[in-house]
Amino acid sequence: MEKKQYKKVVLAYSGGLDTSIIIAWLKENYGCEVIAVAGDVGQGDELEGLEEKALATGASQYYCADCKEEFVNDFIFPAIKANAVYEGKYLLGTSLARPIIAKKLVEIAKKEGADAICHGCTGKGNDQVRFELTIKAFAPELDIIAPWRVWELKSREDEIEYAQARHIPLKINKETNYSKDKNLWHLSHEGLDLENPANEPMYDKILELGVTPEKAPDKPTYITITFEKGIPVALNGEKMNGIDLITALNKIGGENGIGIIDMVENRLVGMKSRGVYETPGGTILYKAHADLEEITIDKETQHFKYQVSQKLADILYNGQWYTPLTKALLAFIDETQKTVNGDVKLKLYKGNIMGAGMTSPDTLYSEQTASFGEDEDYNQMDSQGFINLYGLPIKVKALLDQQRKK
Numbered sequence: 001m002e003k004k005q006y007k008k009v010v011l012a013y014s015g016g017l018d019t020s021i022i023i024a025w026l027k028e029n030y031g032c033e034v035i036a037v038a039g040d041v042g043q044g045d046e047l048e049g050l051e052e053k054a055l056a057t058g059a060s061q062y063y064c065a066d067c068k069e070e071f072v073n074d075f076i077f078p079a080i081k082a083n084a085v086y087e088g089k090y091l092l093g094t095s096l097a098r099p100i101i102a103k104k105l106v107e108i109a110k111k112e113g114a115d116a117i118c119h120g121c122t123g124k125g126n127d128q129v130r131f132e133l134t135i136k137a138f139a140p141e142l143d144i145i146a147p148w149r150v151w152e153l154k155s156r157e158d159e160i161e162y163a164q165a166r167h168i169p170l171k172i173n174k175e176t177n178y179s180k181d182k183n184l185w186h187l188s189h190e191g192l193d194l195e196n197p198a199n200e201p202m203y204d205k206i207l208e209l210g211v212t213p214e215k216a217p218d219k220p221t222y223i224t225i226t227f228e229k230g231i232p233v234a235l236n237g238e239k240m241n242g243i244d245l246i247t248a249l250n251k252i253g254g255e256n257g258i259g260i261i262d263m264v265e266n267r268l269v270g271m272k273s274r275g276v277y278e279t280p281g282g283t284i285l286y287k288a289h290a291d292l293e294e295i296t297i298d299k300e301t302q303h304f305k306y307q308v309s310q311k312l313a314d315i316l317y318n319g320q321w322y323t324p325l326t327k328a329l330l331a332f333i334d335e336t337q338k339t340v341n342g343d344v345k346l347k348l349y350k351g352n353i354m355g356a357g358m359t360s361p362d363t364l365y366s367e368q369t370a371s372f373g374e375d376e377d378y379n380q381m382d383s384q385g386f387i388n389l390y391g392l393p394i395k396v397k398a399l400l401d402q403q404r405k406k
Contacts, residue, residue: 006032009145010109011059011118012101012131013038015050017156017177018120020170021163022147023058026118034118037063037108039101041071042184042243057168061112065104067097068184072242075100075321076185076282080289081230081340082333083305084313089263091282092316093186098127099321102134109142118145126268130319137322156191178206184246186279194274201262201276209278210254213351220349221256222356223249225288227344230337232285246281253280257351268318287353288344295358295365296339305336 009026013019013036023034036054040047051062075096086092105117117135121128123146132144153159156177163170179190189206193199203212226234235245253259259280267273293302312329320326342360346353369377 003029004143006030006116006143006145008033008035008112008114009116009118010035010037010105010112010114012105012120013050013054013059013062014043014120015046015053016120016180017159017163017170018122018148020053020057020168021159021166022118022120023054024166024168025147025151025162026145027058032116033060034058035061035063035108035112035114037065037105039065039067039097039104041067041097041101043182046182053169063108065101065108067100067104068243069241071097071100071184072246076246077231077242078330078333079316080232080282080285081337082312082330083286083290083293083309084316085286085309086313086317087263087265089261090265090277090317091186091279091286092313093183093277093279093282094127094181094188095130095317095319096185097181097183098130098319099134102131103138105131106135106138106142109139114142116143116145118147121146121148123148124267124269124271125273126317126319129268133319134322182208184243184250185282186277188278189276190273194276197264197274203260203276206276207260207278209250210260210280211257212260213257216255216257216350220347221252222345222347223252223284224343224345225285226342227289227292228341230289230333230340232288246285249281249284251280253284253348254278256280256348258348258353259283260351284346284348284353288346289340291355292340292342292344292358292360295363296342296360297336298364301336305333308332 009030009032011019011022011026011034015038019036023036026032026034036050036059038047038050047064050064054062079092079096084092086095109117117139119128119131121131128146135142135144153162156179160170160177178192178194181188187209189201194201224236225232226237232242232245234240235248240248259278259282261277261279262274263277264272264274297305308329312326312333315323315326339362341362342358344358345356347356366377368375
């Protein structure tokens with residue numbers, strides 16, 4: 001079968017190992033023009049020098065799409081409002097960033113008249129799904145090129161040798177090539193010694209956003225976060241936009257050893273994978289938000305929201321952002337957040353986050369009603385009739401069981 005040819009391909013470009021060699025590979029195999037596109041989701045200095053590197057290795061153009069504000073407002077904040085946590089640990093750091101990057105790829109591909117989009121995701125991972133589902137949602141007519149499925153390179157070591165043979169500059173070598181993903185929300189580490197779950201992570205070697213709890217200060221740090229309709233809007237009384245607030249909390253949380261997770265997760269493609277995640281600011285925000293919901297959302301809504309949160313975490317992890325189900329679930333979440341307003345004070349100490357008080361103008365907590373002291377709101381005799389009705393099925397079954405045994 002003759003290989004399909006392309007004139008212009010947009011490449012999701014990070015300057016990492018995979019995409020560093022893909023520019024050369026695309027030109028060698030398709031003879032096409034390659035436009036490198038980096039999505040700025042808060043990688044910071046990782047973006048430095050990417051334009052020069054992309055052009056030097058064969059790209060005809062380079063774009064750096066600023067996605068940070070949209071990333072925070074349209075992806076991170078909805079996840080916080082939903083309390084969406086995958087498998088009880090993972091705060092969806094990579095999952096949240098991929099759809100916005102893929103959306104920008106489509107926008108640039110249409111602007112440049114490209115006939116395909118290429119990504120460097122491995123065929124074993126989740127990101128290939130996240131990228132491609134978004135591309136299909138916004139540009140179903142475009143072809144998608146995924147080199148890992150077709151090229152002869154079988155490992156990261158093979159990639160390094162490929163790069164070295166073509167004098168493509170890399171910042172890693174065979175001994176230091178952890179697979180990492182960094183954005184405003186988190187930093188992940190995979191590969192090397194982490195692939196064996198029997199190994200304790202070498203935290204002092206790999207952590208970049210903070211320190212281990214053992215190295216955190218010996219005194220606690222107190223902070224107060226203000227929420228409006230479930231969205232964090234201020235830190236210690238100072239109004240901040242989302243980018244600045246998350247950046248500030250990453251620093252504070254990192255210094256206090258907050259948000260370090262070592263987990264073996266179930267990938268969408270069927271295998272288990274181990275990773276170490278650093279999400280200091282996100283861990284603080286999730287804790288503060290969940291605490292505030294305890295006094296601002298009624299019991300039935302709160303309990304049902306737990307189920308929605310779990311489902312939403314699963315489908316967001318799987319890259320299904322642009323689906324009718326996600327839209328419907330997020331609409332439900334938004335409705336629940338209308339009363340999630342107030343201040344949450346937290347105590348940070350050596351990796352721990354402890355509540356230190358909260359207030360809300362929309363609180364459902366009545367100190368008088370809940371008090372063990374005397375009150376005028378609650379007649380304790382009312383509980384007798386409630387228990388008799390609530391326990392009626394149990395009592396009837398027990399009586400009938402007794403009769404059947406006679």
